[in-house]
Amino acid sequence: MRDVVSITKPKLFIAENVKGLTDLDNVKDIIEYDFADADNGGYIVIPAKVLYAADYGVPQSRSRVIFFGFKKSALREEALKALTSKETPLSYDPYPQKTHGTEEMPYVTCSDAFVGLEEPSVSLDPSQKKYSKAKFMGTHCQGQTEIKLDSIGPTIRSEHHGNIEYRRLSAEHGGKHHDELSAGLEERRLTVRECARIQTFPDDYEFILPRTEEHASLSSSESYKIIGNAVPCVLAYNIAKNISEKWNLYFKP
16 A cells, blocks of 8 residues: 555545554554655654544444555645644544544444344345355354344454354344344344444445346355445544545645
């Protein structure tokens, strides 16, 4: 990515990676230094921060480290001073302020995210009809827990079918959604659409696609990976919106 920045010379770039990167010795500092060195040292890289997706209206316990890089020669003099100061003034801070997690604006829950979704057996949405059929392997394995409807969801992983969390476990496997089980609803993992909802994709994003002259087919396995690899749409929106509102404050005409 640093090489691409050096070639394209954008006024601003944003990079994202997993939270665990910050736990590795000096890795965050090395990445910040390498990004700053792009285009012969032409960039200011703001110290990276970990953003918690639920703080921005995403119904998911997902944390990601975000890097911002500003092209020095494109910045206004006041912005250059602000972005290189020990503490960036709030008016110049590229990181968006939290929008959720307060009494006035609580976290978005899985129940909130799943409003209007029908069970796969009756849904007409191809992405809601498809879900992993991987067998239950015991709670000691990854991806074998049941989501809590009254809370935020788990981190959606870009992995194979056996690591997709359960929408509902059977009573035998420790399921807690007793009303649903009493109504005869079966044990199953999250559908492709439910994972997309947790990642805040709009419903007009189609993930299960047949092969056509315009595009290749897209299976449920490939869809799970695409969704899990994505930055949650609402988190990305908050990042972009904050930058958009401050753009003229940062950059020369």
